[in-house]
Amino acid sequence: MTLPFIASGLAILYSFCLMHWVLKQPQGSPDMIKIADAIAEGSRAYLKRQTINTFFIAIPLVALLAYFLSLNTALGFLLGATASAIAGFLGMNMAVKTNLRTAQSAKKGLKSALNIAFKGGSVTGMLVVGLALLVVSLFYLVTKDLQALIGLGFGGSLISVFARLGGGIYTKGADVGADMVGKIEKNIPEDDPRNPGVIADLVGDNVGDCAGMAADLFETYAITLIAAMLLADIVFKQTALVIYPLTLGSLAIISSIIGSFFVKLPKSRKIMTALYQGLIASGILALILFYPATAALTATLTGVSTMALYLSSLIGILITALFVLITEYYTSRSFKPVKTIAEASTTGHGTNIIAGLGISLKATFLPVLVIALASLAAFQLAGLFGVAIAATSMLSLTGIIVAIDSFGPITDNAGGIAEMTQQPAEVRKVTDSLDAVGNTTKAITKGYAIGSAGLAALVLFSAYTQELTHAGQALKFDLGNPYIIAGLFIGASLSYLFAAYSMEAVGKTAMAVVKEVRRQFKQIKGLMAGKAKPQYGRCVDIVTQAALKQMVVPALIPVIAPLIVGFCLGAEALGGLLIGSIVTGIFVAISMTTGGAAWDNAKKYIEAGEYGGKGSLAHQAAITGDTVGDPYKDTAGPAINPMIKILNVVALLIAGFLA
Numbered sequence: 025m026t027l028p029f030i031a032s033g034l035a036i037l038y039s040f041c042l043m044h045w046v047l048k049q050p051q052g053s054p055d056m057i058k059i060a061d062a063i064a065e066g067s068r069a070y071l072k073r074q075t076i077n078t079f080f081i082a083i084p085l086v087a088l089l090a091y092f093l094s095l096n097t098a099l100g101f102l103l104g105a106t107a108s109a110i111a112g113f114l115g116m117n118m119a120v121k122t123n124l125r126t127a128q129s130a131k132k133g134l135k136s137a138l139n140i141a142f143k144g145g146s147v148t149g150m151l152v153v154g155l156a157l158l159v160v161s162l163f164y165l166v167t168k169d170l171q172a173l174i175g176l177g178f179g180g181s182l183i184s185v186f187a188r189l190g191g192g193i194y195t196k197g198a199d200v201g202a203d204m205v206g207k208i209e210k211n212i213p214e215d216d217p218r219n220p221g222v223i224a225d226l227v228g229d230n231v232g233d234c235a236g237m238a239a240d241l242f243e244t245y246a247i248t249l250i251a252a253m254l255l256a257d258i259v260f261k262q263t264a265l266v267i268y269p270l271t272l273g274s275l276a277i278i279s280s281i282i283g284s285f286f287v288k289l290p291k292s293r294k295i296m297t298a299l300y301q302g303l304i305a306s307g308i309l310a311l312i313l314f315y316p317a318t319a320a321l322t323a324t325l326t327g328v329s330t331m332a333l334y335l336s337s338l339i340g341i342l343i344t345a346l347f348v349l350i351t352e353y354y355t356s357r358s359f360k361p362v363k364t365i366a367e368a369s370t371t372g373h374g375t376n377i378i379a380g381l382g383i384s385l386k387a388t389f390l391p392v393l394v395i396a397l398a399s400l401a402a403f404q405l406a407g408l409f410g411v412a413i414a415a416t417s418m419l420s421l422t423g424i425i426v427a428i429d430s431f432g433p434i435t436d437n438a439g440g441i442a443e444m445t446q447q448p449a450e451v452r453k454v455t456d457s458l459d460a461v462g463n464t465t466k467a468i469t470k471g472y473a474i475g476s477a478g479l480a481a482l483v484l485f486s487a488y489t490q491e492l493t494h495a496g497q498a499l500k501f502d503l504g505n506p507y508i509i510a511g512l513f514i515g516a517s518l519s520y521l522f523a524a525y526s527m528e529a530v531g532k533t534a535m536a537v538v539k540e541v542r543r544q545f546k547q548i549k550g551l552m553a554g555k556a557k558p559q560y561g562r563c564v565d566i567v568t569q570a571a572l573k574q575m576v577v578p579a580l581i582p583v584i585a586p587l588i589v590g591f592c593l594g595a596e597a598l599g600g601l602l603i604g605s606i607v608t609g610i611f612v613a614i615s616m617t618t619g620g621a622a623w624d625n626a627k628k629y630i631e632a633g634e635y636g637g638k639g640s641l642a643h644q645a646a647i648t649g650d651t652v653g654d655p656y657k658d659t660a661g662p663a664i665n666p667m668i669k670i671l672n673v674v675a676l677l678i679a680g681f682l683a
Contacts, residue, residue, distance in 0.1 A: 049140055071116060114148075116230050123144075123434050180246050189526060192232050198534075200655065209542075252412035271321065336406050340398075348471070381619065412483045429468075429469035436462055439456060478668075508596050514585070525578035582670035621653070626650075
């Protein structure tokens with residue numbers, strides 16, 4: 025058990041070393057610092073209020089867990105929730121400090137700006153995996169209570185769904201509202217300082233894409249470790265296999281730290297290649313380290329195949345690689361899908377929307393096929409535990425993946441700061457190139473998060489069925505059973521209901537922003553001419569209040585639904601609900617996140633000069649597509665990840681009462 029503490033300690037230490045280095049870099053001119061301070065202030069204010077709101081929901085849950093389950097489960101819930109919130113806050117705090125320094129370093133060129141942006145993102149990545157591995161390992165070491173670990177996962181999941189949903193509503197409500205008036209009505213550029221909604225938009229990048237993603241992958245990483253440990257205990261009853269997932273996570277952290285040093289701008293000056301170098305190096309190093317660790321673990325065990333477990337871990341790394349490649353194909357400006365949407369924009373707004381919807385639906389097939397085949401292969405190798413190990417292996421690269429993801433909002437903010445402070449064209453050229461890649465990396469990370477969430481949910485469902493069997497009630501998944509069919513239909517509908525509430529929340533928030541931005545352009549004399557300053561804080565306040573209000577109802581759906589179905593219809597119906605939610609959840613999440621990113625990059629493809637460039641009819645149509653795609657890719661789609669896992673975690677918590 026010493027390795028997980030060493031690895032998590034290294035990750036946290038490395039993140040603080042990177043933090044120290046980044047903070048020593050030049051900040052730029054006073055006007056740049058002023059803009060960055062406004063973004064940081066808005067981001068911290070929102071996250072503080074979100075945390076307070078979540079606290080009032082969490083306290084009753086702590087009491088219920090302590091009363092109906094155990095004190096350890098309640099303490100685990102608090103620990104998971106606290107660690108998840110800390111990971112999100114520290115990561116976001118670093119992002120709002122790195123954006124300014126990235127904008128300043130862009131004056132030196134692409135290499136310098138890439139270096140700072142990636143190192144700033146690495147702080148978040150290493151904190152996420154370091155804290156997650158530390159709290160899971162420490163809690164297990166102290167309590168030896170695997171059931172209570174489920175409470176820890178529940179705590180992380182609750183914070184995750186609020187961070188993902190609240191942050192997503194914030195970022196897209198602000199973005200859509202600012203774009204509707206600024207780009208479409210006033211025909212001014214994105215991040216134009218005259219737009220009253222621009223600071224709220226830049227704040228949203230941090231609370232949604234940075235803090236939200238950090239909390240999302242923190243809980244996915246932690247809950248996958250916990251589910252794999254629980255399955256190992258139920259199926260094998262051997263401590264060595266219970267700590268095997270922790271061993272894989274530890275070795276992958278070390279690999280990711282080493283791999284991060286491979287992120288360097290190549291001679292081709294392709295930014296994506298630089299990032300891939302780090303990811304590939306991390307994956308290869310992890311696979312090299314996994315084999316001797318697996319062999320040493322299984323040397324003293326009977327009935328467990330070294331090669332079967334190792335190949336299961338290899339499948340997890342392979343899934344990561346395939347998801348990265350598939351998502352890039354559907355979302356990068358270099359490939360046909362995005363170019364198809366851009367071409368469709370030349371004939372109008374309607375054809376842009378039709379093309380984007382078509383790509384979003386088509387993008388679901390290959391990722392789901394990968395999950396299906398990988399699950400079958402891992403099961404054939406090592407049964408349910410093989411599937412759990414594949415999921416653990418896939419999540420083991422979370423550190424480097426989150427680093428690549430956090431690179432996105434950092435470069436987006438850097439571009440905004442450069443635009444608002446009217447930096448020279450060569451500076452904006454550097455930040456634009458980083459931002460374009462950052463948009464793709466955010467899409468890739470969301471694809472990775474969805475794939476890992478799908479596998480994690482399957483593992484949790486397996487743990488639910490095993491837990492029922494262990495309690496004396498074997499769940500027979502008979503499609504002739506009307507209770508299972510009813511559960512399937514209810515579960516399948518939840519992803520759509522959740523997504524609908526999320527989309528409506530963005531729409532309502534955006535409407536409030538549109539009204540405020542219009543009011544300021546109308547009432548503040550000289551604003552359009554650049555002679556007066558907009559009231560940025562007013563838009564920030566409106567978006568904050570709206571996001572916090574709108575996130576509550578959809579966030580409670582995955583907590584309440586399994587309780588109602590489980591206690592009213594029974595364990596079999598709840599099992600059907602879980603499978604129904606997993607199947608539709610994966611499809612809806614992939615469709616929304618990939619389609620939304622494709623719409624966004626089609627717009628950027630046109631802005632780069634294709635089909636008439638900025639201001640053309642094709643560009644106007646592409647803006648409409650991007651406006652629709654924004655809540656798809658940054659609110660509803662990504663928030664489904666924690667939703668399907670919360671459903672499974674709550675089911676796992678109440679399984680003992682249903683047997």
